[in-house]
Amino acid sequence: MGRPPCCDKVGIKKGPWTPEEDVVLVSYIQENGPGNWRSVPINTDRSMMLLHAGLMRCSKSCRLRWTNYLRPGIKRGNFTAHEEGIIVHLQSLLGNRWAAIASYLPQRTDNDIKNYWNTHLKKKLAAANSSSSSSISKRHAIFADDSTTVVSSGASKPPEVTQMAIARRSPFADCPSSYASSMNNISKLLDGFMMKTTSPLPPPPPPYGDATYDVKPAIEVANPLTSFDRMSGTGGDLAFYDVHPYQQQPASLSFMEHGGYVDESKQLNQAPLLSSIEDWLFDEAAAEQVADLMDLSDGCCFVPMMF
DNA sequence: AATAGACTCAACCGCTCGCAG
DNA sequence: CCTGCGAGCGGTTGAGTCTAT
Numbered sequence: 001m002g003r004p005p006c007c008d009k010v011g012i013k014k015g016p017w018t019p020e021e022d023v024v025l026v027s028y029i030q031e032n033g034p035g036n037w038r039s040v041p042i043n044t045d046r047s048m049m050l051l052h053a054g055l056m057r058c059s060k061s062c063r064l065r066w067t068n069y070l071r072p073g074i075k076r077g078n079f080t081a082h083e084e085g086i087i088v089h090l091q092s093l094l095g096n097r098w099a100a101i102a103s104y105l106p107q108r109t110d111n112d113i114k115n116y117w118n119t120h121l122k123k124k125l126a127a128a129n130s131s132s133s134s135s136i137s138k139r140h141a142i143f144a145d146d147s148t149t150v151v152s153s154g155a156s157k158p159p160e161v162t163q164m165a166i167a168r169r170s171p172f173a174d175c176p177s178s179y180a181s182s183m184n185n186i187s188k189l190l191d192g193f194m195m196k197t198t199s200p201l202p203p204p205p206p207p208y209g210d211a212t213y214d215v216k217p218a219i220e221v222a223n224p225l226t227s228f229d230r231m232s233g234t235g236g237d238l239a240f241y242d243v244h245p246y247q248q249q250p251a252s253l254s255f256m257e258h259g260g261y262v263d264e265s266k267q268l269n270q271a272p273l274l275s276s277i278e279d280w281l282f283d284e285a286a287a288e289q290v291a292d293l294m295d296l297s298d299g300c301c302f303v304p305m306m307f
Numbered sequence: 308a309a310t311a312g313a314c315t316c317a318a319c320c321g322c323t324c325g326c327a328g
Numbered sequence: 329c330c331t332g333c334g335a336g337c338g339g340t341t342g343a344g345t346c347t348a349t
Contacts, residue, residue, distance in 0.1 A: 016317070016343085063335075064318065099337055114338075115316050 013056045017065055024055040025062055026070055068109045075107035079116055087113055088121060 013021075055062070068074075079087070083105060090101040098110035098117075105113065 014319075059334080060320095060336095061318075067336095068317075096338065110337075111317075118339095119315060 012058050014061070017057075017069075021055055021057065022065070022070060025057075025065060028055070029066060029070075064111075068111045071109075073107055074109060076112075079108075079120075083108070084121060087117060088125065091117060091121075 057065075086105060087101060090104060094100050096114075096117075098114040102108055102110035102113050
């Protein structure tokens with residue numbers, strides 16, 4: 001079962017992406033838009049090879065790189081206590097459906113959330129569980145097994161319905177504006193790339209959590225990525241994500257037109273239907289219990305509309 | 308200072324889903 | 329309805345980094 005891997009082709013590069021490759025991919029997406037992986041230039045070969053301007057990567061790898069790293073609006077670095085609470089809350093509800101969880105935190109990628117869960121939150125919850133059998137776990141029977149995929153709190157509604165409601169309630173309109181868009185990261189990256197043409201050693205990309213990496217730099221006029229503002233519609237202020245569930249007001253659609261978050265936009269058009277489990281999801285008391293369980297009170301910024 | 312072990316996270320792999328022909 | 333293909337998802341891996349000894 002399953003199809004042969006798309007990257008078996010001889011000559012297709014694998015492994016870490018170089019800044020040069022990022023630039024090539026970004027340039028390509030600037031021209032063709034994200035999500036058009038099917039329509040990437042195919043060089044006489046019907047395989048999924050992206051052979052654009054010398055980028056020898058398969059489309060799968062390109063898509064992953066774009067969605068997990070280069071996509072505009074991605075927040076990188078430390079997860080806030082608020083985000084942790086949301087993730088724990090949603091994981092208990094949806095199980096390891098990281099894409100669904102990520103749809104509620106559009107600035108985080110499913111990969112990022114998955115990694116963070118596996119490396120941080122799982123341990124936190126395990127420690128909390130071992131120390132005390134909390135009321136939250138009793139109430140919802142959710143933290144006993146990390147691989148839980150079905151919530152045992154009596155939800156009869158299909159997960160996708162729940163997802164829709166979750167997506168409708170995106171709290172992003174309330175998110176602080178301190179998020180760094182990956183556009184800025186790319187801008188930095190491009191700076192490095194361009195400097196490379198004049199200096200032998202471009203500055204290495206700052207490490208995770210580096211404040212300078214997250215602080216919005218001035219995007220140089222000469223930077224080809226400046227047009228990302230137009231493409232993404234964010235204008236650098238993440239207006240794209242400003243989707244209030246009840247306003248039903250489409251955010252900037254230019255990015256969606258290129259295939260970004262189409263699912264969410266579809267979901268937003270669904271009629272609101274709140275099950276009891278969804279009520280629980282947004283139940284303030286439940287969230288507080290999660291926060292207590294995880295001891296997330298320090299610097300916590302639970303958004304009032306959420307919790 | 309050197310080394311081993313633990314940790315992190317970007318990227319890959321295998322699979323399913325959905326659509327087009 | 330069947331088949332093939334691209335997109336997307338979740339699990340896993342392994343190289344790089346950090347920390348403890």
